[in-house]
Amino acid sequence: MICANCGGKIHYKKPCSDCGIEYMDMLKGITHPEMKRIFKRMEKIQSEHGDLNLETSLMACELVNSSLIVACRLGDEGLEIVFLPGPKGRQFIALCTDMDEYGKxxxxxxxxxxxxxxVLDLLTEDVEGFVINPLGECCFIGRGLLDEYFLND
Structure with missing residues (x-):
């Protein structure tokens, strides 16, 4: 896994081999208050005006510079991502902005x-998108948004 502090290699419950930051200390340091603020504004603008172009662009810029937390379980092949089920057999990946949201x-x-x-590398054909902070200030990022802002370079 990639260290959010320096980009080096880090293993579960072991310090980063490059900067030495402990795994749990690295997770405590990830916060995205600006992203959470954008989620709130997106919800308000969507309900009032139905137009999210500016807010979506701001969120895309914030995501590009972010590290997010993915839920995993230990499986036979090592760490496996936990998927959320969706309609028509499609799956979603739950992402959290910080450990408070993860704990919910x-x-x-x-x-x-x-x-x-x-995080974008986790997408497969069966993954429809991401749900950020599923039980908190939630934001859904589907294939349409991913294709428009992140996947068609």
Whole structure:
């Protein structure tokens, strides 16, 4: 896994091999108050005006520079991502902006943090998108938004 502090390699419950930051200390340091503020504004603007172009662009810029927490479990092949079921057999990946949000959703799973560019690498054909902070200030990022802002370079 990638260290959110320096970009080096880090392993679950072991310090980063490059900067030495402890795994749990790294997770405590990830906060995205600006992203949470944008989520609130998006919800308000959507309900009042139905136009999210500016807010969506701001969120895309914030995500590009973010590290997010993914819920994993220990499986036969090592760490496996936990997917949320969706309609028509599609799956979603739950992402959390910080450990407070992670704690609202997952208490018996392993938190794994990755920069946004590595989070995008988790997408497969069966993954419809991401749900950020599923039980908090929630934001859904579906394939349409991902294609428009992140996947068509």
């Amino acid at each position: 959703c997952f208490d018996d799973l392993i938190p794994m943090t990755n920069p946004w560019k590595h």
